[in-house]
Amino acid sequence: MTLYFTLNTPHQWAIVNAKGIESSGVVDTLSELPAAGHRCVAVVPGEQVVTRVEVMPVKNRAKLMAAIPYAIEDSLISSVDDLHFLLLHTGDENRVTFAYVSRQLMTSWLEQIHEAGIKLEAMLPDYFLLPGAKPGSAVITLTDDKRVLVRSGLYQGAVTDLENLPAWLSEQEKETTLLVDDRLAAKLPDEIDQRLIKTEIGGGLSNWLSQQAPDHGAGLLNGKFAQGSKRSLLKQYWPAVAVIVLAGFIKLGSDVGELLWLQKTNTQLEQSIQSLYQELFPGSKLLPGRVRVQTKNKIDRLQNLSAGNDFTYLLVTTARLLKNQQVVVEELDYRQGRLLTVLTLDNFAHLDRIRQRLQSNPSIKVSLKQSGARGNKVQARFEISRAAT
Template sequence: MRPRLIVQLTGNAEHPLDWRCQDSTGSLVAAAETPAEAARGHRVMALVPGTDVLTTRVHLPVRNRQRLLRAVPWALEDRLSEDVDTLHFAVGERGRDGGVPVAVVARRLLGHWEETLAEAGLAAEQLYPDYLALPWHKDAWTVLVSDGLARVRTAAARGFACDAGNLALFLESALAEDDGEATPERLVVYLGAGEDPELAAQPLPVECHRCEDPLALMALHLDPRSAVGLRPAGVGSGRLAGHWRIWRAAAVLLAGVVLADAANNWLTYYHLEATAADQQAEMERIFHDSFPDAGTPLYPRRQMENRLQALRGSGDDGPPAEALLTLLQRLAPATAGREVRLTSLGYGGGALDVEISVPGLQAVEGLKRRLEERGLEVEVRSADNAGGGANARLDVRDGA
């Protein structure tokens, strides 16, 4: 078992909390000076004043837990003195007879207890009425009288608390109530220092024990499997819930930043992908214009490199490779614009024979001027209008 810290909310403004520590064997051990220090490495469970919590049972045919939670307040409305909208209802596990244990507490008190724990630096796993931490005997009711209060556990998930002076009256009323649960055969009574309630008139045998440390008794016998917790299952502690309220806006903002960054990354990727596609198409066009006999290129960059490498290695069987490469390096940037389309390219006599298709004759002059700026000598062999554009044939050679 994981070590536990049992914290009792006393209801005393000067001393609001008391606590006991248990080790992994369940034995009580010395606790730290503050509950926050004692809570380190421990499961924290809180006991709240039983005088402020009503526990009862209802028989409802509803099996769905959410519907059951909605139905319980109206099933108990006639038995409660306060408006159900101001109350909090917690339900336990359904018994074999179909009865469902219910704990009822004012919402304002539950909120106050949560705040008290949070101010002490505690994140309680669950809150229980203190009388449900008393020892439980199937054939007996358990009574603890200490500090002027009487706490009574009448069933695994039921009980009540009252002033010690009214204990006999409350016991008589509880014994007379027929709630479908077995009538006890005896009372097991634990008496704190200086306590001696009047129980002689009770019809049941009384078994008395002295109790020097009432909270230790409750800490040792708190069993979350049978006691009804006031906090709904799955709901975090008040401190954690408060932290979430504080950080919720930051979390929403962070989520927005993450989404915006993801959207920006996607747009950047889309833009780069489109640019890469355009560059691929441009490489294919240049390759086709430079080598029209090569057909449609599958890998234009690699095939261009292979063709140029073949030209470099042509040696004495053809024109000087370096002169041809120099002319091509100067020609390519000037013809890279989309307005110039190479339709034929040849080489001979130290000159390139270039046939182009352009939007108009002015574009021919523009290309001639760009080539001359790159140190080339250009002769326009022919130029004529054709189909809304112009065709031209140029001789291009090194102007040096």
């Protein structure tokens, strides 16, 4: 028998045998789950797991896994080194379906599960539990916590909300058949290009598992996270430990005078970056790591750049549009003429207002790439570039 449980609290759980659901319930902590004697599968929030399809003329699986991160690197805000990738499907015309999720988040999830004494067999994003999926279809339901889950075909999924669902539908192919939960169908626009079939899907774990057992082949536990083993976690941690130890030896061996000078210079640079960044984006967080270094290099040249420079123009234009809008800029990056930013907002209505505000400026092209709930806030990823002239 298999125990499925959600990582979001409260934790829904269901024990499934060959005949269907044997028992189910809800608990407040992972340690309360009836895990003993069962194979265990964790169900994670789909907002955190991105699925994509790209054309890649590579047949060898190992080479394909190595190529995927760098094929999409320019479209990502996070470094590919911070992401965990998994290959889901290879189809006709070199179409490759894959998913990625934050390594840090995977580690955090596995630590929580391990601390609860649970031995994990698989980990799935929640949208892959939606029943009735098949090629050329999209299964859509409204969860009990008012999230809209979408499973496109067998190997793609997404999470949105009621306000943004019409926009998502407008981007789907007309040939797609929509299998929509009864409760959600009445909330859809009157005119939809796709064929719509109303069905009973339900909004929780037990509803989905009672109709169909999911395929664990789309699970997240592969590579360094295979089976969530202690050995896998150790492999993850030892490079970081080695860097810390090496940094310690370097620090001890450095000249004291040079070290003090470097520390003073670094502090001055940090203050300079923070001052300008906070002026452009009041109340936002300072950019971390690689992005901060890149931003520093850009900011250092701002005074010498011409008025036609895309980075300067996009940064200043976006800052003016977001000023006094109660928006927190979490991440910021600039690549090949595109400004990539992650924003935290109060709710989805706030997100809609900000999107409209950005898109109202005719001099820039704004695309909402991803959005989802983060606790009691909403986080969204935008791509901003100069409008075609």
